Amino acid sequence: MKLTDTEWQIMNCLWERYPATARGISERLPKEVKWAYTTIRTLLSRLVDKGAVREYKQGITSQYEPVLKQEDAQRSAFKTLLNQAFDGAFGPMLHFLVNDQSLTDTQRQALAEALEAQSKKKGDSHD
Known part of the structure; x- marks a missing residue:
């Protein structure tokens, strides 16, 4: 599964600690990342659609946890780099x-x- 740079940032927060809310992820992003809450929700929604993240409700709050394993994402990214930069x-x-x-x-x-x-x-x- 291919992740965008922004999706990697969200996934890194989730791999570090889950389950997490959008607000919790926002608080754990690097200080230089100043995304609006709605941006984080949009990114999480895309990750749910891709099957990388699972969303479930706890009361009225959405909780998120990774479905995609970090090692699998790293392996996929490595293979992409190997193919693009070194012709495989x-x-x-x-x-x-x-x-x-x-x-x-x-x-x-x-x-x-x-x-x-x-x-x-x-x-x-x-x-």
Whole structure:
């Protein structure tokens, strides 16, 4: 499921803590985001229509909770990025990540360890 940038912000609030009301989400958005209450309700309505969020009434108040799992949304976004920026090729993307100057040594080490663990898990090690 593809999410817009604004939908990601709403979903991040919901993944952090749910159920939540539109007002509760408004209070948890970053300070630089100054959306009207009606804008948040519209975004939530779109997310409900997409099947990413479930709405239920508690009295007269609408409560929202995520249906879409964060990991599934991340996987979908990653595949989109991989296809758009690297023509679906994992090798060039990995090369970019390893050589990216904005990665810290700790992040590079974590990436190397994750690759090593995956290699051992799949039995791909040629040691």
